[in-house]
Amino acid sequence: xxxxxxxxxxxxLANESVKNGDHPxxxxxxxxxxxVASSANEVVTLGDVTAHAELRVVQKAQQVFESEELARSxxxxxxxxxxxxxxxxxxxxxxxxxxxxxxEQLYSIVRGGLELKAHDVFKTGARQIKVEDFSSDYRFxxxxxxxxxx
Amino acid sequence: xxxxxxxxxxxxLANESVKNGDHPxxxxxxxxxxxVASSANEVVTLGDVTAHAELRVVQKAQQVFESEELARSxxxxxxxxxxxxxxxxxxxxxxxxxxxxxxEQLYSIVRGGLELKAHDVFKTGARQIKVEDFSSDYRFxxxxxxxxxx
Numbered sequence: 001x002x003x004x005x006x007x008x009x010x011x012x013l014a015n016e017s018v019k020n021g022d023h024p025x026x027x028x029x030x031x032x033x034x035x036v037a038s039s040a041n042e043v044v045t046l047g048d049v050t051a052h053a054e055l056r057v058v059q060k061a062q063q064v065f066e067s068e069e070l071a072r073s074x075x076x077x078x079x080x081x082x083x084x085x086x087x088x089x090x091x092x093x094x095x096x097x098x099x100x101x102x103x104e105q106l107y108s109i110v111r112g113g114l115e116l117k118a119h120d121v122f123k124t125g126a127r128q129i130k131v132e133d134f135s136s137d138y139r140f141x142x143x144x145x146x147x148x149x150x
Numbered sequence: 151x152x153x154x155x156x157x158x159x160x161x162x163l164a165n166e167s168v169k170n171g172d173h174p175x176x177x178x179x180x181x182x183x184x185x186v187a188s189s190a191n192e193v194v195t196l197g198d199v200t201a202h203a204e205l206r207v208v209q210k211a212q213q214v215f216e217s218e219e220l221a222r223s224x225x226x227x228x229x230x231x232x233x234x235x236x237x238x239x240x241x242x243x244x245x246x247x248x249x250x251x252x253x254e255q256l257y258s259i260v261r262g263g264l265e266l267k268a269h270d271v272f273k274t275g276a277r278q279i280k281v282e283d284f285s286s287d288y289r290f291x292x293x294x295x296x297x298x299x300x
Contacts, residue, residue, distance in 0.1 A: 049241040050209055055234075059200055083271050084205075084241065087234025090264055091199040114240055116274040121233050124266040 003076070003098050006030055007134055010078040010100065013040040013053065014143055020045050024147045027053035027077040029061045029094070031069055037061035053077060054085035058092045070094060078140055079106055080133075083114050086121035090129065098132040100140030109141070110148040153226070153248050156180055157284055160228040160250065163190040163203065164293055170195050174297045177203035177227040179211045179244070181219055187211035203227060204235035208242045220244060228290055229256055230283075233264050236271035240279065248282040250290030259291070260298040 006028055013026025017040040025041035039056035043049055054077050061070055071093040079101040081089060089097060103117055122129040135141070156178055163176025167190035175191035189206035193199055204227050211220055221243040229251040231239060239247060253267055272279040284290070 048209060048212055049243075050205060050238045055200060059198060062198055082237055082241075083233045083274075084237025085234075087232055087237060087264060088200045091232075091234065093199075112276045114237060114271060114275045116271060121264060121266060121271075124233075125264045126262045 002033070003132065003134065006035065006074075006076040007078070007098065007100050007137070007140075009035065009038065010053075010076050011139060011143060013038055014078040017041045017053075018147060024143050025053040025077070025079055027057040027075060029057050029070075029073050029075050031065070031073040036064055036073070050084065052082065052085050054081045055088045058085075058088045058094070062092070067093060074098060078143065079103075080135075081118045083116050083118075083121050086118040089118075090122060090125050090127070093127070094129070095127060096130045096132075098134065100134050100137060101144055102133060102135035105135055105141040106144055109144050152183070153282065153284065156185065156224075156226040157228070157248065157250050157287070157290075159185065159188065160203075160226050161289060161293060163188055164228040167191040167203075168297060174293050175203040175227070175229055177207040177225060179207050179220075179223050179225050181215070181223040186214055186223070200234065202232065202235050204231045205238045208235075208238045208244070212242070217243060224248060228293065229253075230285075231268045233266050233268075233271050236268040239268075240272060240275050240277070243277070244279070245277060246280045246282075248284065250284050250287060251294055252283060252285035255285055255291040256294055259294050 010026040014024040028038040037060040042051040074096040080099040160176040164174040178188040187210040192201040224246040230249040
C-alpha cells in the first residue's frame, strides 16, 4: 500500500516529463515514509543524455541528505533502472529499489537500450540491494505504450 | 602512439584529482585528433557520488558537441569505466573507448565496486562499442597502488 502511493507519484512525474517534452520516467527517494527528492526524466529539457530520472534524483537527494540517511532510504521509479542509473544507485549506497515497468516490458515496446536488468548490475557489487518488481501493475507499461507507439 | 598521448592526459587528470582531494581517475573525449572535453573525478569536490570522470566528461562534451560529433569521438579514460559510466557512454552514442587500468587490476587493489566489465555492459546494447585495453601499461595500475595502499 505504501509502495503503491510512492509508485503513483513516480507515474505522475513521468506524465509531467511528457508534458515538458521529455520521455515518461519519474523517480522519488523516500526516507522514513517521506519523499525527500523527486525527479522526472530531463534528457531533452537539459540536453543531457545522462539526465535520467534515477540519476537526477540521486544527485538531488545528495544535496539534502547525509550519506547515512541515503543508505536508509528507498528509491521508487516508474521503470526499472538502466545500468547507468543502477550504478548511480549503488554508488549512493541506496539498498532498496522499487520499480513499476520492467526492462523486458519496456524493450517489448521500444528497443535500442542496454538490456541488462538492475538486479544483474547490483549482484556484481559488494553490497546487497533489495529490488521489488511491480510490473504486474498494468499502468506502468501502459504509460510507455501510450507514449512510444502513439 | 596517438592513444598513448591521450591516455597520458588521463593520467595527468587523475593526478590532479588526487591533488584536489578526489580519487585518481581522469578522462578525455577526442574528436578528429583534438581533446574537446576533459574531466577528473570530482566525487569529493562536488559532493556527488555520480561525478566520476567519464560521466562528467560526457556531460561536458554534450555542451560543446552535436550528438553526431559525439558519435564520432573517442573516450579515453585512465581506468575502465564502471557500469554507471559505461551506461552514460552508451547513451551518448560514443562507440569507441580506450582505457588504462582494467577493472580486474583496480579490484585487486581496492574492493567495494561493481565488478562488471564495460564490455559486458556494452554487449547488452543495440550498438557495437569498440573497447581497447591498455592495462599492460604498468603506470595505470601503479597510480592506484600508490593512492589506495599508501
